[in-house]
Amino acid sequence: MAYKIILAGFGGQGILFAGKLLAYAAMLDGLQLSWLPSYGPEMRGGTANCHVIISREPIGSPIITNPDALIVMNGPSLDKFEDQLQPGGTVILDSTLVGRPVKRGDVDTVCVAATEIAESLGRKGLANMVMLGAFLKKTGLFPVESFNVAIKKMLGENKQELAEANITAVSAGFNAV
Amino acid sequence: MSETVLMKGNEALGEAAIRSGCRHFFGYPITPQTELSAYMARKMPKIGGTFLQAESEIAAINMVYGAAAAGVRAMTSSSSPGISLKSEGISYIAAADLPCVIVNIMRGGPGLGGIQPAQSDYFQATRGGGHGDYHLLVLAPNSVQEMACLTADAFNLSEKYRIPAMILGDGTLGQMMEPVDFSALPKPVFAEKPWATNAMGGRRGPNVIKTLYLLPEELEATILEREKKYDFLRENLQRYEARFTEDADIILCSYGITSRVVETAVRELRNEGIKAGIIRPVTLWPFPEKIFKQVRPKAYLSVEMSMGQMVEDVKLACECRVPVYFTGRTGGIIPSPAEVIAKVKEIHREVCAVV
Numbered sequence: 001m002a003y004k005i006i007l008a009g010f011g012g013q014g015i016l017f018a019g020k021l022l023a024y025a026a027m028l029d030g031l032q033l034s035w036l037p038s039y040g041p042e043m044r045g046g047t048a049n050c051h052v053i054i055s056r057e058p059i060g061s062p063i064i065t066n067p068d069a070l071i072v073m074n075g076p077s078l079d080k081f082e083d084q085l086q087p088g089g090t091v092i093l094d095s096t097l098v099g100r101p102v103k104r105g106d107v108d109t110v111c112v113a114a115t116e117i118a119e120s121l122g123r124k125g126l127a128n129m130v131m132l133g134a135f136l137k138k139t140g141l142f143p144v145e146s147f148n149v150a151i152k153k154m155l156g157e158n159k160q161e162l163a164e165a166n167i168t169a170v171s172a173g174f175n176a177v
Numbered sequence: 178m179s180e181t182v183l184m185k186g187n188e189a190l191g192e193a194a195i196r197s198g199c200r201h202f203f204g205y206p207i208t209p210q211t212e213l214s215a216y217m218a219r220k221m222p223k224i225g226g227t228f229l230q231a232e233s234e235i236a237a238i239n240m241v242y243g244a245a246a247a248g249v250r251a252m253t254s255s256s257s258p259g260i261s262l263k264s265e266g267i268s269y270i271a272a273a274d275l276p277c278v279i280v281n282i283m284r285g286g287p288g289l290g291g292i293q294p295a296q297s298d299y300f301q302a303t304r305g306g307g308h309g310d311y312h313l314l315v316l317a318p319n320s321v322q323e324m325a326c327l328t329a330d331a332f333n334l335s336e337k338y339r340i341p342a343m344i345l346g347d348g349t350l351g352q353m354m355e356p357v358d359f360s361a362l363p364k365p366v367f368a369e370k371p372w373a374t375n376a377m378g379g380r381r382g383p384n385v386i387k388t389l390y391l392l393p394e395e396l397e398a399t400i401l402e403r404e405k406k407y408d409f410l411r412e413n414l415q416r417y418e419a420r421f422t423e424d425a426d427i428i429l430c431s432y433g434i435t436s437r438v439v440e441t442a443v444r445e446l447r448n449e450g451i452k453a454g455i456i457r458p459v460t461l462w463p464f465p466e467k468i469f470k471q472v473r474p475k476a477y478l479s480v481e482m483s484m485g486q487m488v489e490d491v492k493l494a495c496e497c498r499v500p501v502y503f504t505g506r507t508g509g510i511i512p513s514p515a516e517v518i519a520k521v522k523e524i525h526r527e528v529c530a531v532v
Contacts (some may be wrong), residue, residue, distance in 0.1 A: 020183070020354065027183050027356045035183075035354040039209055040292055060441030062353055062434075065513050 002057065003141065004064045006081055008049035009073025009094070014128035018071070019050035021132065025142050025150035026054040034062035047076055054141070069139060071131050073114070075099050092135045094127060110138050110177055117172050126169035133173025144174055180359045186324040187351040190280060190344065191216035193325035194252050197332040198365045199278070200226035201251040203240040205233060207259045208292040209348035210282035214254065234259040238266030238279070245275040246386040248373025250332055254280035256348075257298050258289055260306065267341060268307025272388035274403065276335035276368075278328065279313070280344045282351040285509035293509025294348030296433060299486035302345050303462045310400050312407055314342040314414070315461040317432040321355035327459070329363040334414070336368045338406060345461060347482065349434040349511065410463050417465035418457040421447065422472045425454025426529050427521055430491050431480040432458045435505070435512065439480050442517035451525055461487075466494035474499060475528040480517055481505040500528065 007019045016037050023035040036051040051064040069090040072078045074097050085091065087106045096115035114130040136144055148167045155163040184192070191213045194202070202221060204214040214230065221228035231237035237253045244251035255263060260281045270277055283298050285291035298306075302315045314334055316327040324346060331342035374384045390396035418436075421443065422428055431439045436457040446453040454474065458465050469491070476499050479488045485503035492501045504520040506512045 023354060024183050027181065033355065036349065037352055039348070039352050059355075059437075060444065061438040061511075061514055062349065062355075063438070063511050063513070065515065 002053050002055035002059060003069070004067045005052045005054070005069045005071065006049060006064055006067040006084075007052065007071040008047065008077030008081055009097075009128075011046045011048040013048070013073050014125065015048045015073065016050050018128040018132055019052045021147075021150060021154060022052050022054070022141075024154045025147050028150050028153070029142065029146065031056060032059050034059050036062045047074070047080075049077065049081075069135065071135055073097055073127065073131060078102070090135075090138055092131055092138065094131060096127075108138075110134055112173060112176050114173060117176060118169060121165075121169060121172060123165055123169065126165060129166045129169035130173035130176070133170035133175075134177045135173075136170070137174045137177040144170065181356045182359070183354050184321060184357050185212055185352060185354050186318075186321045186346065187212035187282065188216045189321050189325040189357045190254075190328050190346075190351075191220065192359065193328040193362055194278065194332070195220055195224065195226070196359065196362055196365075197250065197329045198367065199250040199252050199332060200224070201241075201244040201249050202227065203229050203231050203237040203244070203251070203253050205231050205237050205255065205259060207256045209284055209294070209351045210254050210256045210280065212351065213280065213282070234262035235266065238263040238270070241277050241279075242266055242270050242273070242275065245270060245277040246273065246374050248370040248375045250276075250278075250336070252278040252280065254282065256282050256284045257286045257295070260298060260301065264301070264307040266307075267313070268305070268309050268311060269388050270341045271307070271311035271313065272309060272399075273386050274339040275341065275386070276332075276339055277341050278331045278335060278344065279341060280328075280346070283345065283347045285507070291509040292348070294350075294434065294511060295482045295507060295509055296347055296435060297483035297486065297507055298345070299461065299481070299483060302343055303464070303490070310404070312340070312410075312462050314338070314340050314410065314463075315345050316342065317345045317459060317461050318350060319433050319436045319457065321350070321353065321357045322361070324350055325357050325359065326362055329365070333363060333366045336370075337366070338410060340406065340410070345433065347434050348509075414460060415463050415465040415467055416459035417468050418455070418459060419468055419472075420455045420457075421452075422454035422456065422468075422474075424452050425472070426452040426475045427478055427524055428454045428456055428472060428474040428476075429478045429480055429517070429521070430456050430458070430487065432461060432487070435480050435482055438512055438514055439517060442514040442521065445514065445518055446521055451521065453521055458487075461490075464490045464494060466490075469494035476524050477501045478521060478524060479503050479505075480512060482511060483507050
């Protein structure tokens with residue numbers, strides 16, 4: 001079965017990058033995957049989202065209409081995608097930025113103060129990684145160790161310092177759940 | 178050895194072109210294909226190639242015309258409105274029997290339209306777009322891997338048959354990322370080009386590339402000669418993918434990204450016991466009409482991101498022996514598997530009713 005994830009938030013929060021990292025980790029695991037970004041007149045502060053599908057089978061449509069998981073980093077994204085979530089699906093929510101609780105009673109919600117945690121680490125921009133850490137803890141989609149390998153490989157040798165910061169943020173998110 | 182990397186469709190296309198020996202790229206930016214131009218701008222200078230951002234789409238296609246006449250592998254890319262601008266040049270290149278690759282990463286039209294994915298340039302790609310009796314070889318990938326592989330094919334086939342080739346993708350394929358294995362790329366096969374206007378060499382007289390024939394008899398002769406090539410390609414170059422067609426009551430026809438939506442829909446329909454099948458044209462010109470002679474569905478359904486442009490080719494291919502239906506969305510909206518499933522069930526009730 002395919003596992004379908006929508007990541008959504010403001011442009012500039014690293015939503016597309018977070019999705020790319022999940023896709024990359026899936027590729028390293030030898031799984032099938034697709035990553036589809038929203039594109040258009042988006043800009044920093046506007047909304048951004050991406051669709052990531054991970055599967056053992058070849059992937060048909062890369063467009064997700066009923067996600068299994070939702071990683072949301074602002075209010076408008078929760079408003080937009082909450083109704084689309086599969087019953088029994090998972091919401092990971094940045095409680096620092098999303099001002100309301102999840103209305104659906106038939107989904108699993110994890111609230112993480114991701115932006116606050118990232119700020120306490122001195123890197124507000126890594127809230128996306130904190131969210132991924134919480135997501136990995138909740139879903140067990142990838143072991144953190146193999147995910148960390150994906151981070152290092154994706155960022156490349158010249159950015160290992162940044163990779164370490166990302167790994168720290170993922171770990172903080174993992175431990176916050 | 179496998180060389181699997183995670184890449185956007187636009188970038189995979191650029192990398193495939195370079196690996197296929199393309200060293201001349203002339204572009205003009207437009208969403209949603211700009212990553213391709215950006216990739217070429219980054220890579221070409223490093224390998225001694227030429228990346229040139231032209232002053233307009235019209236200039237870019239004419240630079241391709243010139244480069245192709247000189248015998249090098251050349252490419253340009255754009256999205257729908259930009260392809261309309263290039264159409265005059267494309268007609269000239271076809272008339273000059275020159276090889277080149279033109280990429281259209283389609284967006285919503287007509288007019289300036291929108292920037293979201295669409296497939297409403299099917300007529301433009303398969304019927305001309307420019308003026309005169311000509312055809313392009315039109316290839317329609319449906320994954321990032323195919324964006325790469327069909328680009329390599331496009332260069333080889335275009336050169337072998339001296340026909341401009343078009344890669345017809347859409348905004349989704351251009352923007353999405355999937356793993357792509359470049360070791361699976363068809364190898365470049367370079368054709369001899371005794372016709373190229375690349376200095377005299379040992380030749381006795383100059384080569385001339387032209388498209389103007391003021392004597393009607395002369396012009397007609399060139400067109401008839403070219404038509405023989407088209408006939409050969411119609412006979413020998415049809416490509417498609419057919420699945421679950423043997424027992425299918427309803428065969429869904431779609432190409433490009435829409436075929437992926439159809440794939441999801443058909444899997445679900447099969448699970449529910451509805452005998453749905455798929456014909457996915459990979460070459461849109463020549464249209465893979467032969468497969469339609471081998472199947473016996475009760476109806477066809479063409480699924481497109483347009484108002485139903487491929488429907489005409491499906492009707493011609495099946496000779497209207499059974500009804501041909503259409504469903505789809507346009508203007509930048511991708512149909513959902515649920516919409517496709519609902520339409521198939523509606524048709525199923527009509528054509529498979531128990532009497």
